[in-house]
Amino acid sequence: MNSIKMFLLKPEYYDNYENIKVRGWVSANRGNKKMRFLMVNDGSTVANLQVVFKGENFDYELLDQVNLGAAVEIIGTLKATPEAKQPIELLATEFKLSKNTNDFPIQNQEIALETLREMPHVRHRTNFLKCVMLIRSTLAQEIHRFFMTREFYYMSSPIITSNDGEGAGETFNVDDDSKEPFFGKGNRATLGVTGQLHAESYAIGMKKVYTFAPTFRAENSNTKKHAAEFWMVEPEVAFYDLKDDIKLADDMLKVVIRNTIAKHPFEFDYLVKNIDENLLARLNKFLESDLKVIEYRKAIEELAKVKDRFENQDIKFGLDLATEHERYISEVLFDGPVAVINFPKDFKAFYMKQNDDNETVAAFDLLVPGIGELIGGSQREENYDKLLKRINELNIDAESLEWYLNLRNFGDSGSAGFGLGFERLVMYVTGADNIRDVIPYPRTSGNIRM
Amino acid sequence: MNSIKMFLLKPEYYDNYENIKVRGWVSANRGNKKMRFLMVNDGSTVANLQVVFKGENFDYELLDQVNLGAAVEIIGTLKATPEAKQPIELLATEFKLSKNTNDFPIQNQEIALETLREMPHVRHRTNFLKCVMLIRSTLAQEIHRFFMTREFYYMSSPIITSNDGEGAGETFNVDDDSKEPFFGKGNRATLGVTGQLHAESYAIGMKKVYTFAPTFRAENSNTKKHAAEFWMVEPEVAFYDLKDDIKLADDMLKVVIRNTIAKHPFEFDYLVKNIDENLLARLNKFLESDLKVIEYRKAIEELAKVKDRFENQDIKFGLDLATEHERYISEVLFDGPVAVINFPKDFKAFYMKQNDDNETVAAFDLLVPGIGELIGGSQREENYDKLLKRINELNIDAESLEWYLNLRNFGDSGSAGFGLGFERLVMYVTGADNIRDVIPYPRTSGNIRM
Numbered sequence: 001m002n003s004i005k006m007f008l009l010k011p012e013y014y015d016n017y018e019n020i021k022v023r024g025w026v027s028a029n030r031g032n033k034k035m036r037f038l039m040v041n042d043g044s045t046v047a048n049l050q051v052v053f054k055g056e057n058f059d060y061e062l063l064d065q066v067n068l069g070a071a072v073e074i075i076g077t078l079k080a081t082p083e084a085k086q087p088i089e090l091l092a093t094e095f096k097l098s099k100n101t102n103d104f105p106i107q108n109q110e111i112a113l114e115t116l117r118e119m120p121h122v123r124h125r126t127n128f129l130k131c132v133m134l135i136r137s138t139l140a141q142e143i144h145r146f147f148m149t150r151e152f153y154y155m156s157s158p159i160i161t162s163n164d165g166e167g168a169g170e171t172f173n174v175d176d177d178s179k180e181p182f183f184g185k186g187n188r189a190t191l192g193v194t195g196q197l198h199a200e201s202y203a204i205g206m207k208k209v210y211t212f213a214p215t216f217r218a219e220n221s222n223t224k225k226h227a228a229e230f231w232m233v234e235p236e237v238a239f240y241d242l243k244d245d246i247k248l249a250d251d252m253l254k255v256v257i258r259n260t261i262a263k264h265p266f267e268f269d270y271l272v273k274n275i276d277e278n279l280l281a282r283l284n285k286f287l288e289s290d291l292k293v294i295e296y297r298k299a300i301e302e303l304a305k306v307k308d309r310f311e312n313q314d315i316k317f318g319l320d321l322a323t324e325h326e327r328y329i330s331e332v333l334f335d336g337p338v339a340v341i342n343f344p345k346d347f348k349a350f351y352m353k354q355n356d357d358n359e360t361v362a363a364f365d366l367l368v369p370g371i372g373e374l375i376g377g378s379q380r381e382e383n384y385d386k387l388l389k390r391i392n393e394l395n396i397d398a399e400s401l402e403w404y405l406n407l408r409n410f411g412d413s414g415s416a417g418f419g420l421g422f423e424r425l426v427m428y429v430t431g432a433d434n435i436r437d438v439i440p441y442p443r444t445s446g447n448i449r450m
Numbered sequence: 451m452n453s454i455k456m457f458l459l460k461p462e463y464y465d466n467y468e469n470i471k472v473r474g475w476v477s478a479n480r481g482n483k484k485m486r487f488l489m490v491n492d493g494s495t496v497a498n499l500q501v502v503f504k505g506e507n508f509d510y511e512l513l514d515q516v517n518l519g520a521a522v523e524i525i526g527t528l529k530a531t532p533e534a535k536q537p538i539e540l541l542a543t544e545f546k547l548s549k550n551t552n553d554f555p556i557q558n559q560e561i562a563l564e565t566l567r568e569m570p571h572v573r574h575r576t577n578f579l580k581c582v583m584l585i586r587s588t589l590a591q592e593i594h595r596f597f598m599t600r601e602f603y604y605m606s607s608p609i610i611t612s613n614d615g616e617g618a619g620e621t622f623n624v625d626d627d628s629k630e631p632f633f634g635k636g637n638r639a640t641l642g643v644t645g646q647l648h649a650e651s652y653a654i655g656m657k658k659v660y661t662f663a664p665t666f667r668a669e670n671s672n673t674k675k676h677a678a679e680f681w682m683v684e685p686e687v688a689f690y691d692l693k694d695d696i697k698l699a700d701d702m703l704k705v706v707i708r709n710t711i712a713k714h715p716f717e718f719d720y721l722v723k724n725i726d727e728n729l730l731a732r733l734n735k736f737l738e739s740d741l742k743v744i745e746y747r748k749a750i751e752e753l754a755k756v757k758d759r760f761e762n763q764d765i766k767f768g769l770d771l772a773t774e775h776e777r778y779i780s781e782v783l784f785d786g787p788v789a790v791i792n793f794p795k796d797f798k799a800f801y802m803k804q805n806d807d808n809e810t811v812a813a814f815d816l817l818v819p820g821i822g823e824l825i826g827g828s829q830r831e832e833n834y835d836k837l838l839k840r841i842n843e844l845n846i847d848a849e850s851l852e853w854y855l856n857l858r859n860f861g862d863s864g865s866a867g868f869g870l871g872f873e874r875l876v877m878y879v880t881g882a883d884n885i886r887d888v889i890p891y892p893r894t895s896g897n898i899r900m
Contacts (some may be wrong), residue, residue, distance in 0.1 A: 158679065202583075
C-alpha cells in the first residue's frame with residue numbers, strides 16, 4: 001500500500017526503509033554507463049520519485065533503452081535527501097522493465113491542450129491533466145464522504161426516463177435496433193437531464209437524499225462550458241427552505257474543497273506554478289469568507305448603475321442574468337462567491353416555490369469569480385394547486401407529471417435542493433478553463449472520440 | 451443533525467434530552483381525545499419513534515385527523531423506556547402538521563411487491579423497500595469509501611460511446627431530433643455496456659482505478675435478474691495478475707458488507723424477521739470464511755459426477771456454466787462463495803489474457819450461494835500481437851479498437867480488473883429476489899414508469 005505520494009509527503013519517516021517496491025511509469029531517464037537516474041510516477045500524485053541506479057548490479061545497456069512512459073518495477077532503499085530538490089530518493093537494488101513503450105505520444109509537457117484532446121486515452125499522463133484528473137477524483141469522493149457523514153441517502157435516479165425534467169434543453173432519444181419500441185408503445189425514452197424530480201420523491205420518506213450521476217444535454221453549442229454528457233450532484237432535503245438549502249450548498253463546497261486541497265499539495269503546487277498563480281489564494285479566500293446573499297431585485301439595481309460595462313444593457317426586472325452580469329456580481333460587487341436569490345419566475349423552472357409577491361420564486365444561483373453560476377437551487381412548490389396552475393401556464397404536459405404532482409398529496413412538507421454541475425466545480429478548483437479538459441472522455445457536438 | 455436512528459441506537463444516552471425536534475412522516479396513529487400516540491419515521495432507519503401526546507397543550511381533534519404518511523414536526527423530551535417494546539420515546543411539547551396526506555396508497559405493509567412496482571415514487575415508504583433502499587445507499591457509499599481508503603482513482607468512463615465494449619449484448623442507440631448525427635457523421639453512438647476499456651487506459655498512469663456508474667443492455671429478457679439500466683463497479687489495477695484481482699474482489703466484498711451490516715441493525719433485524727431468517731447467518735458465514743478457488747477444469751469434473759441433477763447435462767470442457775451449475779458449485783460443493791478460474795477462451799471476452807495452454811484465459815467468476823455469479827473479472831491480454839489476433843479471430847472491428855490496442859505500446863504492464871453488478875450485490879445482501887425491487891426506478895423491457 002506504499003505510494004510515491006506517501007514517500008514524498010513524509011521523507012524523514014521513510015528514510016532508510018529497505019526493500020521498498022515501486023511500480024510505475026518512467027517520466028525521465030538520464031545517466032551514463034555507470035549510473036542511471038529514472039524519474040518514476042505511480043499515479044498517486046503528479047510528483048515523481050527519483051530512482052538511482054549505481055554499482056555492478058544493473059544492466060546499463062537495458063536501462064539506457066527504457067523509454068518515456070515505460071512500465072517499470074524497482075526494489076530499493078529509500079533515502080531522505082533534505083538538501084536536494086527531491087526530498088527523498090530510491091537507491092535501487094533490483095530492476096525490472098515490465099513493458100517498454102513504442103512511439104509513446106507524450107514526449108514532453110509542451111503539447112497543446114487541443115492536441116491532447118485528440119488522445120484522451122493517454123493525456124492523463126501529462127502533468128496538467130494528471131493534476132486535474134486526480135483532483136476530480138478526490139472532489140467526487142469527498143462529495144460522497146460529505147453526504148455520507150451527514151447521513152444522506154445516495155439516490156440512483158433513473159438515467160433513461162420518460163420525463164424531461166426541466167422542460168428545458170434538448171434531450172437525447174434512446175432506442176434499440178428492433179422495430180418495436182423497447183420500453184413499450186407510446187413511451188418516449190430519453191436520457192435524463194436531471195435526477196431531481198425522482199430525488200424529490202425519495203426526499204419524502206428518506207428526508208435527506210442526493211444524486212451523483214451522469215446527465216445529458218443534446219445542445220448543439222460549442223462552448224468551453226458545455227458538454228453533452230456531464231455529472232451532476234443534486235441533493236434534495238425535505239423540510240428545508242431556501243435558507244437551509246443555501247447553507248447546505250455553502251457547507252458542501254467548503255468542506256469538499258478544503259479536504260481536496262489538503263489531499264493534493266503537489267498538484268496545487270504544480271497548478272499554481274504553471275497554470276494560475278492565484279488559484280490557491282482564490283480558493284482559500286472562498287474557504288475563509290462567509291457566503292454573501294443578495295436579492296435579485298437588488299442585484300438588478302446594482303447592475304443598472306454600471307450598465308455601460310455590459311453587452312446586454314437592457315437591465316431591468318426580468319433579465320435572465322448572462323455570464324457577464326454574474327461575473328460582475330461575484331468578481332466586482334462582492335469579490336467572492338455570492339448567492340443571488342428570489343428570481344423572476346418567468347425564466348425559472350415550473351417546480352420552484354412561488355413567492356407571495358406572485359412575481360418571483362424561492363430560487364438561488366451561487367455565483368463564483370471566474371466561472372459565474374456554479375450551483376442553482378430552489379425550494380420546491382409543495383402546493384398542489386399552485387404547481388398545477390404553473391404547469392398549465394407553461395404548457396407542460398401535466399399528464400406525464402401526474403406522479404410528480406401527486407407527491408404533494410403524499411406528505412410533501414416542501415423540500416429544497418440544488419444542482420451542482422460537477423465539471424464546473426472541477427474547473428473552479430483546478431483553474432482549467434475548458435470542460436473538455438476536466439472529464440476523461442468528453443462528449444460534445446460532433447465528438448465521441450473513443 | 452439528530453436522527454431517530456441515533457436515538458434508538460443509544461436510548462440511555464438520549465434519555466431526558468429536551469427540546470428535541472423530530473421531523474418525519476407518520477406510520478401509525480392511535481389514541482383518544484386525551485392522549486395520542488404517533489409512530490414517526492424520519493428516513494434514517496426503518497424503525498420508528500413513538501411520540502406521546504398528553505396534557506392540555508394539544509389539539510386532539512387535529513391529531514386525530516393526521517393520516518398515515520403525513521409530514522409532521524414535533525418538539526419534545528426524549529425518555530428512555532427500557533421496559534417497553536420501544537427503547538425510547540418522545541414526550542411531545544409542540545406539534546405541527548406540516549402536510550397531511552390525501553389518498554396515500556401505503557395504508558399497510560401487506561401490499562404485494564408487484565403492486566408496489568407500479569408506484570416507484572412511494573414504495574420506499576414501506577418497510578421492506580425502505581430496508582432495501584437504505585442498504586443500497588450504504589453499500590454504494592461503502593464501496594466509494596473502500597476505494598478511497600486504498601487510494602484508488604475514481605474514473606468517469608464515458609456513458610455515451612462509440613465502442614460496444616464486450617462485443618456482447620444488445621446496445622441502446624443514442625440520437626437527437628435533428629437530421630444530422632449529433633456526434634458527427636459515421637459515428638455510431640450507443641449507451642455503454644461497460645466502463646472497463648476506458649478504465650484500462652487510466653489504469654496505465656493512475657495505476658489503481660475504479661468506475662461506479664450506470665450501464666445499459668437492450669436485452670429483451672424478462673427475468674428477475676436483468677434490467678436495461680443498472681450500476682456497475684469496475685476496478686482496474688495495473689501490475690495486477692489474476693490472484694491479486696481475486697483478492698481485491700474478496701476484500702472489497704467483505705469490507706463493504708461488514709460495514710454495511712454494522713450500520714443497519716434495524717434493517718437487518720427487519721429483513722431476518724420478515725424476509726429471510728437465514729440472511730445474516732449467510733452473510734456472516736461469508737465474512738468469516740476464506741474465499742475458495744477452483745479451476746474451471748476441476749469444476750467441470752465435479753459437475754460431471756452429478757450431472758443428473760442438471761437440466762443441461764452436457765458437461766464437458768467448453769460448457770458455459772448456467773446458473774444451475776454455478777449454484778451447485780457454491781451451494782453444494784463449497785457451501786459458500788467460490789472463485790472459478792481459467793475458463794475456456796471461447797465464451798469469454800476478447801481482452802482476457804490467454805493462458806499458456808492456448809485453451810483458457812486468466813478469468814474468474816465469483817459465485818455466491820443463492821445468486822450464482824456476483825463478480826466476473828480477468829487479467830487483460832497485454833501482448834499486442836496476441837490481442838490483435840484474438841480480435842480478428844472473433845471478427846471484431848479492429849479499427850474502432852485501435853486506440854485500445856495501442857495502449858499495449860504505451861507502457862501497459864498488464865492490468866487486471868473485475869465487474870460487480872451493483873444490483874446483484876444489493877440482492878445478495880438484502881435477500882430481495884427481484885432486481886426491480888433493489889433500484890428505485892427500474893427500467894426493463896416494456897417498462898419506463900415515471
